[in-house]
Amino acid sequence: MQTPEHGLAGVPPLGSRVVVRHRLPVPDPRTGATLTDVVGDLVHADPRHLVVRTRRGVVEVASADVTALKEVPPAPARRGAPHLALSVDDLQRVMVGAWPATETEHLGDWLLRAAEGFTGRANSVMTAGDPGLPLDAALDRVRAWYTARGLPSAVTVAGPVGLDVTQDPLGALLLERGHLPRVPTRTLTAAVTAVCASTADATAGTEVQCSTALDDDWFAAFSAYREAPRRAAEGVLTGSPDQVFARVRDASGAVVAIGRLGVAAAWGGIGAMWVAPSARRRGLASAVLGTLAREAAGRGVRSLHLQTDTDNVPALATYGAHGFRPHHDYVTLRRA
Structure with missing residues (x-):
């Protein structure tokens, strides 16, 4: 996990939407409550204070009074799932x-x-x-x-x-x-529950191993299908607040399918999905996807996102079959 710009362990990066539970100076005269929550965007953090921008204005909370701090997803922009x-x-x-x-x-x-x-x-x-x-x-x-x-x-x-x-x-x-x-790249999103349900059969019939640490076997499979300088790739792959590395081995012990879950902002990001050519059409991608969705569910994550090129028709079909729906597109433009 990378250190946020404020350098405080356990505190989300600035700009994150957070819930800060903290002690009140005196009990609430109406309810007797001794704790209250502040919800909004974290705009400042230092060892003594957290500053949160809420709908009603900016709130400063003394770090000594904080009893819980949690990053939550951004507020919905429209109705729906x-x-x-x-x-x-x-x-x-x-x-x-x-x-x-x-x-x-x-x-x-x-x-x-x-x-x-x-x-x-x-x-x-x-x-x-x-x-x-x-x-x-x-x-x-x-x-x-x-x-x-x-x-x-x-x-x-x-x-x-x-x-x-x-x-x-x-x-x-x-x-x-x-x-x-x-x-163009298509961004797809899905409910964790939908992905878990649609992949139940695939996960039941396949052993998928998971680890929160990046090991040599997983990285060897990853770097076999794409260029991945170790230092830079390891920094990206292990830089999320939380991540899970999934793999499937064949009878000889060789890794034939992998995937990664990166958890940030209370969402799960699916990436690094790969199946060896010799092991395709066996449902391994679905098994890996379902296992990562279950890992996300175990962390309290409700929604998943992933990205794939718009011309990758097989990938779009696989993800669509498991509940992923188009959210938006983006195009990367690079100076020649």
Whole structure:
């Protein structure tokens, strides 16, 4: 797990939505309660105080009075199933912690991310919100930041399913400045209960081993199907507040299927799903997915998210069969 910017163990990163339970100076005269909850966005944390921005204003809580602190999902933006009720921007923010970069810096509301080039998601700008600068000036800052790290400037533009980046002001400007778009990425979400139910048969018939630690066997399988420099990859794979690594072995003991659950912002992120070509069409992906969903349920997680390219038809079909529904698309544009 990476250390948040405030450096306090057990305290979520700034910007997280939290519930802070703390002692009252005197019992409530109406109810006699000695504890109360504050719900809102964590905007400051130091060894002596937590500051939470609530709907009614900013509340400061002395750390000595805190009895419980928990990160919770962002408030729903619309009615409906919880996994579909978040806005695009809020889900973009939620997903950051499930596949975290090893280095980050805020530019207004934007988040610049780098991990020595390991994966596009961990080496691109998450652009939810306002950068606090005109877009041209913000992109100049982005380019300088990535250039200083020997990386190409890469920026994600998120929007509704079927997003056309040419019709988005930021997307159009990136294209004008010479950035090239890759295949759109579809973000899917699901209720944990639905995934557990739909994968029950697959998990019952397959032994899936799980660990919260990244070991050599899991990493060898992961790095066999994609380039994964050990230092950068390990930083990303073990950087979530909590993570689970799942694997299936064949009769010889070889790892033939893997997956990862990253837990952040009270959501579970599914990633690193892979099945060896020789072991496909046996339901192993469903077994791994179901096992990770059960691991999420055991941690009190209600909703899952994952991302896959829009042209990966088999993956979209598999996830759709297990309750995942399209939430939004995003396109990563990288400077040539």
